[in-house]
Amino acid sequence: MTTSTPTTPAIPLVDYGKYLHGSEAEQKEVAAQIDEAFRNVGFVYLTNHGVPQERVDECFEWSAKFFALPTSTKLLAPHPPGSTHHRGYSGLGQEKVSQNVFDEEQLSKLRAVPDVKESYESGNPTDDSQPNIWLPEDKLPGFRAFMESFFEDCATLIHHLLHTLSLALRVPSLSPTHAHSLFQLRLLHYPALPARLLRSHAKARIGAHSDFGTLTLLFQDGVGGLEIRDPRCAGSGEEGFRPVPPVERAVLLNVGDLMERWSNGRWRSTLHRVGAPPVPMREGAGGPDGEEEEEVCRPRYSVPFFATADRDAVVEALPGCVDEEHPRLYEPVTAWEYVQMRMAALYS
């Protein structure tokens, strides 16, 4: 079963409940389905993933409350300048994602198309290298406690998934390589804006990129606009992006660059971006001179959860992914070295 339309690369839909509560045979079947999806598209939708829908709904409610605060209040939890401490609030236009671009000139060209989004990042409370940056509690009482507990919900799912993937490859569990759960919970808000700005690529919601960690979970609202680039499409241009319609109650799971590398290219870290949703809303009744009324994209909220490996984990081709047909493609690298290189390109 897929969520595809004729023009969309198929994003398989997998019932993860069969892994969480199933027999050994069912677990192996689920592992094989996710492996297959990762090999073909790099993305898979999971239903019955174990994070209760009420918790997901509550997360979106907190996110809406957070972003509705005055900017001056949100800035009481500011994302520090630079790229080494990725926590706190980033206002509109502060971050520009990029795809493996490290050259300053190219980066400034990319930044000419701003991402119209604001974000709030938090991480594992035990991660001393990147302490969380919370609002004063009285500004949004309960927000911190909820985010800390939702982090746990998502981290638990990630560790289950790491087991599942090892089962697919018949290798020792990958969960211990993520023992410190150095993960990142991100709240994203894309405000309403004229559809023409997104369609003409004068602005982006989030520009084309791949994620740089190992695995990403993505919870999204019903607005739509997420697009992934068909991995079968050659070249690296703007062509080949297809919409990924949101699926109610399902979480989207995708492979990040570090996992692509770890799997020796078996699993694909696929380019994705967020553009105009398929159905923008009409605003107003047109101008006094009879000019066209402006189509406006409704605001969108999403909650990505990024996993990466422990800093000292050595990322080198997993044994299940190397054979005569698939020789080793990459040099070993520690997770920390890799992340540093990618983060440097994120902020100007």
Ligand SMILES: O=C(O)CCC(=O)C(=O)O
């Ligand atoms: O908002 C979305 O749906 C995608 C977000 C995303 O790709 C990211 O934050 O890396």
Ligand SMILES: [Fe+2]
């Ligand atoms: Fe992403």
